[in-house]
Amino acid sequence: MSKIIDVRHLNFSFGSGEMERPVLKDVSLSIEKGEIVLMTGPSGSGKTTFLTIVGGLRQASYGSVTVLDRQLIGSTEQVKIQVRQQTGYIFQQHNLLKALTALQNVSMTLEMHDAMTERQRLDKAAEMLIAVGLGDHMNHKPEQLSGGQRQRVSIARALVGHPKIILADEPTASLDKQSGQEAVGILKKLAKESGAAILLVTHDYRIVDIADRVLELEDGVIRSA
Amino acid sequence: MNFISWCYFPARLAWRQLIFDRTKLAAAISGVMFACVLVFMQLGFKDSLYDSAISAPVKLNGDLFLMHKQAEAMWRPAKFQRRELMRVLGHPAVMEVTPLYLALASFKNIETDVKRTLMVYGFDPDSHIFDVPEINNHRNELRLKDTVLFDEYSRPEFGPIRQLVAAGRNITEINDYKISVAGVFQLGVSFAADGNVVTSDLNFMRIFPNRNHNMIDMGIVKLHPGSSIPQVQAELRLQLNPFIDIFTYEELLRREKDYWANMAPIGFIFGFGTIMGLVVGLVIVYQILFTDIANLRYEFATLKAMGYEHGYFIRVVFASAFFLAVLGFIPGLMLSVALYHLAESQIYMPMPMSPNKVITVFMFILSMCAMAGFLAIHKLKAANPADMF
Numbered sequence: 001m002s003k004i005i006d007v008r009h010l011n012f013s014f015g016s017g018e019m020e021r022p023v024l025k026d027v028s029l030s031i032e033k034g035e036i037v038l039m040t041g042p043s044g045s046g047k048t049t050f051l052t053i054v055g056g057l058r059q060a061s062y063g064s065v066t067v068l069d070r071q072l073i074g075s076t077e078q079v080k081i082q083v084r085q086q087t088g089y090i091f092q093q094h095n096l097l098k099a100l101t102a103l104q105n106v107s108m109t110l111e112m113h114d115a116m117t118e119r120q121r122l123d124k125a126a127e128m129l130i131a132v133g134l135g136d137h138m139n140h141k142p143e144q145l146s147g148g149q150r151q152r153v154s155i156a157r158a159l160v161g162h163p164k165i166i167l168a169d170e171p172t173a174s175l176d177k178q179s180g181q182e183a184v185g186i187l188k189k190l191a192k193e194s195g196a197a198i199l200l201v202t203h204d205y206r207i208v209d210i211a212d213r214v215l216e217l218e219d220g221v222i223r224s225a
Numbered sequence: 226m227n228f229i230s231w232c233y234f235p236a237r238l239a240w241r242q243l244i245f246d247r248t249k250l251a252a253a254i255s256g257v258m259f260a261c262v263l264v265f266m267q268l269g270f271k272d273s274l275y276d277s278a279i280s281a282p283v284k285l286n287g288d289l290f291l292m293h294k295q296a297e298a299m300w301r302p303a304k305f306q307r308r309e310l311m312r313v314l315g316h317p318a319v320m321e322v323t324p325l326y327l328a329l330a331s332f333k334n335i336e337t338d339v340k341r342t343l344m345v346y347g348f349d350p351d352s353h354i355f356d357v358p359e360i361n362n363h364r365n366e367l368r369l370k371d372t373v374l375f376d377e378y379s380r381p382e383f384g385p386i387r388q389l390v391a392a393g394r395n396i397t398e399i400n401d402y403k404i405s406v407a408g409v410f411q412l413g414v415s416f417a418a419d420g421n422v423v424t425s426d427l428n429f430m431r432i433f434p435n436r437n438h439n440m441i442d443m444g445i446v447k448l449h450p451g452s453s454i455p456q457v458q459a460e461l462r463l464q465l466n467p468f469i470d471i472f473t474y475e476e477l478l479r480r481e482k483d484y485w486a487n488m489a490p491i492g493f494i495f496g497f498g499t500i501m502g503l504v505v506g507l508v509i510v511y512q513i514l515f516t517d518i519a520n521l522r523y524e525f526a527t528l529k530a531m532g533y534e535h536g537y538f539i540r541v542v543f544a545s546a547f548f549l550a551v552l553g554f555i556p557g558l559m560l561s562v563a564l565y566h567l568a569e570s571q572i573y574m575p576m577p578m579s580p581n582k583v584i585t586v587f588m589f590i591l592s593m594c595a596m597a598g599f600l601a602i603h604k605l606k607a608a609n610p611a612d613m614f
Contacts, residue, residue, distance in 0.1 A: 055530065059611075082532075089530045095527040097527075097528075098524070099244075099246075100238075108528065112532055114230055
């Protein structure tokens with residue numbers, strides 16, 4: 001099966017009763033292996049909410065969300081943790097651990113599994129940092145890095161575990177044009193090499209050209225752009 | 226995932242985050258250290274108190290001990306008639322009985338003339354009721370009129386008696402009665418008395434003219450070798466008047482200790498101090514852990530989004546608590562050892578740092594930090610990735 005993400009008739013609301021505010025209305029969307037899908041839309045349109053549901057961070061109750069052949073609607077925490085472990089997350093803020101060096105931050109992704117030795121983990125993390133162009137900043141802590149460098153560390157962190165899915169929430173929002181384009185350029189190149197599906201939420205139209213497909217989410221409804 | 230990495234990875238993250246902010250780490254360590262020193266001092270004083278409370282009775286040489294029921298402890302005796310003790314001689318297992326006279330009195334410092342209270346023990350010099358070599362070696366001097374032996378472990382405010390005696394300046398007053406110090410022995414001070422002297426029963430009556438030979442404070446009973454002490458105790462208890470208590474050696478020691486632990490509020494005070502020290506430490510460690518979790522909630526939520534389980538963060542918090550316990554305990558222990566030495570040199574009471582005490586306090590500190598960790602983990606719920614992104 002080549003559909004990595006398959007969402008059918010997803011509905012989601014915040015609150016309940018009279019306070020209920022629908023955020024996603026009958027959203028259907030599927031993403032294939034190796035595909036880069038860009039989701040745009042004004043703020044408050046439900047993009048981030050959609051991303052957190054697909055990433056197994058938020059529980060939705062209506063519709064069907066199949067990620068890596070696992071149904072996330074009504075799933076247990078354990079299933080969601082398995083999905084998260086195969087998902088590379090890139091956040092709007094870099095969200096690096098400020099007590100750790102770039103290298104240690106990247107190898108945090110690999111520490112969840114025992115399969116590797118510490119040496120292998122560090123080697124792999126170093127390789128990934130070289131790939132994002134930070135070979136000479138490996139032992140810097142986040143506060144010693146620029147915004148663009150931090151975001152590249154967080155891309156390395158998301159990709160180092162060879163995830164099947166990469167979810168990126170406004171990865172360029174806090175970057176200037178040049179470092180933003182560099183960052184998504186690296187993301188695209190590395191993701192294509194490993195065949196991961198990418199769902200990228202943004203309202204930064206400067207990076208639209210990296211996508212295979214662009215969708216627009218407005219008031220919780222998907223429209224092809 | 227095996228057990229080692231199950232503990233090791235969260236512990237390593239906790240360690241890296243602890244050493245990242247050195248100022249906060251120093252504050253946390255001082256908090257634990259403070260609690261540690263407080264507990265060590267409270268326990269040290271308490272043990273020292275209990276040990277010193279029995280410094281005299283522990284040297285008594287006897288199988289059974291008679292005291293008046295109203296006597297609270299040896300230093301607060303109640304007099305009873307000598308004939309109560311003599312009745313005991315009727316029992317075939319009893320070999321020998323010795324009356325002991327006890328009183329607090331002022332002793333005049335030979336050099337400064339300042340008077341200070343100490344404990345006076347009066348007994349027949351021919352009896353062997355104290356297991357203290359120097360007392361038994363000076364038996365002949367004790368038989369002389371108006372002589373006493375002085376405890377050189379008494380507080381220094383009584384003067385350098387050993388040197389004064391050696392120099393021949395051995396005349397002073399006890400209870401305003403002139404005596405000469407014939408020599409020194411080693412016993413030890415207690416919270417009740419700053420010093421001790423022993424003298425003969427006859428001299429005791431001279432020092433305390435309103436005391437009567439027939440009213441004794443304690444009776445020491447020695448049995449024939451091979452007698453069953455508990456059995457004789459039970460038999461004698463039936464014969465004695467109900468206002469007389471009869472104790473074995475162990476019971477006497479326990480009673481002297483219990484006096485300070487229960488009758489006097491001192492045991493409670495030290496217990497209370499220990500608990501307060503732990504509570505203060507608990508609050509400090511909890512506060513540190515809690516604010517740490519609050520500050521790191523974005524980082525924790527990020528790790529959760531990457532697939533880390535909730536249990537991992539619980540282990541991170543407990544590992545931090547453990548490191549704080551160890552890091553605070555080590556300087557706390559060193560400081561406490563120094564303070565014990567200081568206390569020994571200032572209050573002349575034994576304050577040994579026993580391995581037992583070290584382990585006890587470490588366990589206290591560890592439980593304190595574990596408890597703080599336990600209280601802090603509820604804050605982990607704030608690190609919910611769905612609410613953050």
